[in-house]
Amino acid sequence: MAQTVIDTANHIAAIATKAARVQVIAAYPITPQTSIVERIAELVESGELDAEYIRVESEHSAMAACIGAAAGGVRTFTATASHGLVLMHEALHWAAGSRLPIVMPVVNRALGPGWNIWADTTDSMSQRDTGWIQFYCADNQEVFDTIIQAYKLCENEQVLLPAMICLEAFILSHTYMPVEIPDQEKIDDFLPPYKPGWFLDVNNPLSHGNIVSPDWYMEFRYMMQEAMENAKRLIPEIDKEYGKYFGFEHGGLIEKYKCEDADLILLTMGTIGSEAKISVENLRKEGLKVGTARVRVFRPFPREEIRKLAENKQMFSIIDRGISFGMEGFLAEEIKASLCNQKDRPLIAGFIAGLGGRDVTFKTIEKIAEKSSEWMRAGRVEKETVWVDLKE
Amino acid sequence: MTVSIKELSKEEYLLKGHIACAGCGPAIALRLLFKALGNKLILVVPACCSSVIPGPYPYTSFAVPVQNMLFEATGATASGVVAALRRRGVKDVTVVGWAGDGGTFDIGIQALSGAAERGTDFIYICYDNEAYGNTGIQRSGATPYGAWTTTTPTGKKERKKDMAFIIAAHRIPYVATACPSYPMDFIKKLRKAKEIKGTKFIHILAPCTTAWRYDTSKTVEIGRLAVQTGMWALFEIEYGKFKLNPPSSQLIDKAKRKPVNAYLTSQGRFRKLTEDDIKKIQKWVDEDWERYHKLASNSASDFGLYGKI
Numbered sequence: 001m002a003q004t005v006i007d008t009a010n011h012i013a014a015i016a017t018k019a020a021r022v023q024v025i026a027a028y029p030i031t032p033q034t035s036i037v038e039r040i041a042e043l044v045e046s047g048e049l050d051a052e053y054i055r056v057e058s059e060h061s062a063m064a065a066c067i068g069a070a071a072g073g074v075r076t077f078t079a080t081a082s083h084g085l086v087l088m089h090e091a092l093h094w095a096a097g098s099r100l101p102i103v104m105p106v107v108n109r110a111l112g113p114g115w116n117i118w119a120d121t122t123d124s125m126s127q128r129d130t131g132w133i134q135f136y137c138a139d140n141q142e143v144f145d146t147i148i149q150a151y152k153l154c155e156n157e158q159v160l161l162p163a164m165i166c167l168e169a170f171i172l173s174h175t176y177m178p179v180e181i182p183d184q185e186k187i188d189d190f191l192p193p194y195k196p197g198w199f200l201d202v203n204n205p206l207s208h209g210n211i212v213s214p215d216w217y218m219e220f221r222y223m224m225q226e227a228m229e230n231a232k233r234l235i236p237e238i239d240k241e242y243g244k245y246f247g248f249e250h251g252g253l254i255e256k257y258k259c260e261d262a263d264l265i266l267l268t269m270g271t272i273g274s275e276a277k278i279s280v281e282n283l284r285k286e287g288l289k290v291g292t293a294r295v296r297v298f299r300p301f302p303r304e305e306i307r308k309l310a311e312n313k314q315m316f317s318i319i320d321r322g323i324s325f326g327m328e329g330f331l332a333e334e335i336k337a338s339l340c341n342q343k344d345r346p347l348i349a350g351f352i353a354g355l356g357g358r359d360v361t362f363k364t365i366e367k368i369a370e371k372s373s374e375w376m377r378a379g380r381v382e383k384e385t386v387w388v389d390l391k392e
Numbered sequence: 393m394t395v396s397i398k399e400l401s402k403e404e405y406l407l408k409g410h411i412a413c414a415g416c417g418p419a420i421a422l423r424l425l426f427k428a429l430g431n432k433l434i435l436v437v438p439a440c441c442s443s444v445i446p447g448p449y450p451y452t453s454f455a456v457p458v459q460n461m462l463f464e465a466t467g468a469t470a471s472g473v474v475a476a477l478r479r480r481g482v483k484d485v486t487v488v489g490w491a492g493d494g495g496t497f498d499i500g501i502q503a504l505s506g507a508a509e510r511g512t513d514f515i516y517i518c519y520d521n522e523a524y525g526n527t528g529i530q531r532s533g534a535t536p537y538g539a540w541t542t543t544t545p546t547g548k549k550e551r552k553k554d555m556a557f558i559i560a561a562h563r564i565p566y567v568a569t570a571c572p573s574y575p576m577d578f579i580k581k582l583r584k585a586k587e588i589k590g591t592k593f594i595h596i597l598a599p600c601t602t603a604w605r606y607d608t609s610k611t612v613e614i615g616r617l618a619v620q621t622g623m624w625a626l627f628e629i630e631y632g633k634f635k636l637n638p639p640s641s642q643l644i645d646k647a648k649r650k651p652v653n654a655y656l657t658s659q660g661r662f663r664k665l666t667e668d669d670i671k672k673i674q675k676w677v678d679e680d681w682e683r684y685h686k687l688a689s690n691s692a693s694d695f696g697l698y699g700k701i
Contacts, residue, residue: 023479026472052475057506061468064461064503068436068469071459072476094462200434200457200473202485207452209460216449 002182002246009140009172012179013079013105013165014039016147018049019187020103023074023194026054026065030084031117032169033107037079059084063091063102070100071208073199075151078102081169082109082123089127095162096131096224098209101154101194102162103147108270108321109169110356118357119168121270122322125298125330131224133163133231134298136269138255140177143167145248149238152191158230160197168321169357171271182246190245232300253302254309255294258284262291263314264372265346269295269331272319272353272360279365290369295331303338310339313346317372319365319388321354328352328385349381353388364388395580400427410453412445415608417598417615418492418519419445420572425488425517427575428582431456433486434477436470438500439463440492441526442519464499466491467507470514486586487514493534494524497553508562508591515585515592518555521600529603536623537676538669540661541603547664551676559593560629566592567629573599573615577626577637584630597624605660617658622649622677625684634687644685652677 005015013036017025025044027037043049052069056062062078070076080088085106095102110120124134135150137143143165150163167173198206212220236252243249257277259265266276273294283290293309295302310316320329327333332350339345351368354360368388375381405426412419418441435458437443443460446452461469466489473487489507491500496518504516523541524530531541531548534555538547560567566588570578578596585592599614601607606614618624619640626640636644643649652674656662665673 024472024475026468026475052479054471054475054510056468056471057502057509060462061465061471061503061506064465064468065472065475067461067465068459068472068474069476069479070472072473072480074476074479076472090462091465200459200476202432202434202457205431205455205457207446207449207454207458207460210446210449210452210458211444211460212449 002180004178004180006176006178007140008035008174008176009143009167010035010107010174011039012140012144013147014043015181016144017051017077018043019181019184020148020151020191021075021188021193022051022077024052024054024066024069025077026056026062026069027078028056028059028062028080028084030059030081032109032173033079033081033084033105035174036105059087060091063088063095066102067091067095067098067100070102071098071200073196075194076100076102077104079105079107081107082111085123085127086111089130092127092130092132094209097220099160100162101151101160103150103154103165104162105143105147105165105167107169107173108166116356117169119171120321120355120357121166121168124164124166125322125324127164128299128330131161132299133161134166135163136166136296136298137172138271138274138294140172140175141179141248142250143172144179144181145242145246145250148187148191149242152238153231153234155194156234157197159227159234161224161227161231166270168270180248186245190242228300232302235297251294251296253297254305255296256309257292259291259293259309262289264288264290264369264376265309265313265316266290266292266365266369267295267316267318267331267335268292269298270321272321272365275360275362276365278362279369282362283366283369288369288373301334301338306335306338307342310342310346315347315349315372315376317349317351317368319351319353319360319368321360323352323355332385347376347379347381349375349383350385351388352385358389395576395583397576400579401430403430405431405455407453407455409447409451410445411447412441413602413608415601415611417572417600417611418442418521420611421519421578421596421598422490424572424575424578425582426456428579429486429488429586432484433488434459434473436461436466436473436487436489438466438491438495439526440495442490442492444526463495465503466495466500467503467505467512467516470516471507471510471512474512474514489514489516491516491518492525493518493520493522494532496520497533497555504559505562508559508564508593511564511590513589513591515582515594517594517596519596519598521598521603522552523600523603525600525603537673538662538665540664556593556595556629562591563632564591564593565589565631569595569597569625569627571597571615571619571624571626573612574619574626581628603661606658610658614658617650617655620650621652621655622681623652623655625680627684636684636688644681644688646678646681
């Protein structure tokens with residue numbers, strides 16, 4: 001029987017490892033991810049979760065152990081945040097290049113200095129080129145559902161790439177919400193045991209990650225790009241299938257809200273997407289034809305859907321909780337790049353908001369929308385990137 | 393346990409066509425590893441000469457499954473592989489970490505320490521050629537005092553780490569040293585390690601013709617000189633009990649050891665050593681042997697090197 005629990009996204013992520021019948025977990029604690037690894041320890045030691053739990057001595061080793069375990073042919077999990085994630089950077093490339101379907105929640109937290117443990121997506125955004133699939137969640141139910149969906153996706157032989165399930169520090173990680181945990185039998189039916197195509201096997205000795213000359217290297221990289229394109233096709237299908245099984249869908253690649261008749265679209269990621277729905281409701285009461293689109297998957301980037309969304313729209317306003325220094329918000333960059341060959345594209349403005357955990361409320365978003373609507377009416381974006389609520 | 397060369401398998405799992413240098417000490421050691429343990433093993437190989445020796449894709453000259461891995465990550469990766477085997481119910485396969493001295497003494501010491509502390513059930517072998525060989529002979533934490541490398545052009549000014557004892561301090565059940573010049577000793581230790589549960593660490597001095605500057609025909613001889621002079625001692629620390637192995641066990645008496653000069657003058661890398669340097673090295677070697685003597689004549693508990701939980 002499905003049951004509803006009220007818990008934090010971190011605990012929900014731990015419960016999801018049990019639901020997904022994860023076989024090996026290797027993890028190192030970092031705030032605000034800690035309650036994931038603590039809860040997993042309780043699940044493993046109580047016997048509720050039948051898995052190997054490797055308490056490693058760093059995040060780099062966490063990812064290395066996951067690589068070893070996944071190459072050994074079993075379903076593998078870790079979780080991290082912020083500095084832990086960027087310490088993993090080298091191993092992230094190795095995991096993706098090894099084509100191993102590791103699933104990893106990343107609790108988005110700011111990078112120092114100065115020390116800051118609050119929400120900021122620069123940590124995972126700066127890992128966008130590692131070959132990992134990246135999901136960004138808006139609530140705790142989505143965290144659970146996406147972990148299950150991610151294993152199904154990543155273990156598909158047309159994909160075989162690892163995935164990050166990103167959730168913002170404290171806003172989700174430590175916030176209690178009701179979450180429906182489906183019946184285990186149904187989950188097992190949706191997500192059968194992992195059957196690796198190849199693994200470390202003395203009866204079939206293969207060299208994993210052997211030296212590759214310029215004669216072949218490009219072909220391997222091209223296959224990764226193809227796998228990303230396949231993932232882009234499969235993510236909405238898996239989300240729909242999940243919806244049929246369990247009643248929850250999360251919009252596939254992009255969750256759209258009141259976009260159809262809108263002139264102005266607020267593009268967001270993560271929890272800002274939930275908040276933006278409230279703003280849309282309020283702004284529509286004032287007569288502004290506004291909608292919001294939450295980009296749920298950042299890699300592979302949903303370029304085609306962005307183009308479709310841009311048809312007949314006057315303006316895109318993009319809110320980023322992260323910054324690529326010397327350029328602009330990550331999402332703004334990708335959306336502009338996606339539209340560069342489109343003839344009739346909307347005006348585009350980027351807004352940097354909520355870095356290091358500063359609140360982004362529906363009021364903040366309404367302010368962004370009002371400024372955008374002003375520029376939309378004038379037919380000109382005055383400032384390419386606006387830092388919202390910046391102290392003078 | 394005695395091992396006779398006659399009973400070793402004729403099967404080769406280091407295949408012809410590998411691209412190690414002529415006279416490569418690590419390649420000899422690798423062949424002996426396969427002779428000792430057969431092919432029911434999984435190798436975890438970080439960045440080192442052995443990530444190149446098999447040759448490029450789509451070929452490999454290692455006839456066992458290999459997980460090539462990041463430079464610093466051998467220990468952690470092995471923990472993952474061992475966990476996966478346990479999950480799959482595989483019981484008759486040995487996981488072997490096969491790393492150079494850079495990947496063990498320096499960049500990989502953290503992951504190795506972690507794996508040892510966790511008691512990961514695997515054999516970690518450091519094949520030590522006392523420099524970063526694969527990148528063109530730069531100094532490592534294993535490079536001995538006075539040795540030339542490309543980053544110590546006038547000779548290294550610091551001493552080598554005592555790696556076997558660093559790992560022994562992790563209270564693992566088995567630590568040993570070896571050298572491919574004494575194949576039976578090495579094979580015996582590998583077979584013993586295979587039967588022990590937990591983390592096993594074997595430190596091999598693996599002479600490197602390219603880095604050490606000697607003729608490619610002399611690899612075995614150089615290894616013997618290292619042992620005969622006492623620059624390298626063959627020993628085991630089994631459940632905390634220290635024991636010298638032959639021929640090192642016959643060399644406690646200083647008079648039986650050749651002077652270090654015999655070893656140092658056999659290699660171009662020590663060309664710039666002064667008389668004073670050689671005296672210093674001789675003194676350090678003698679001090680090491682005093683320690684070995686004390687360790688060998690006391691019980692394990694006197695040193696707290698191992699304690700069953």
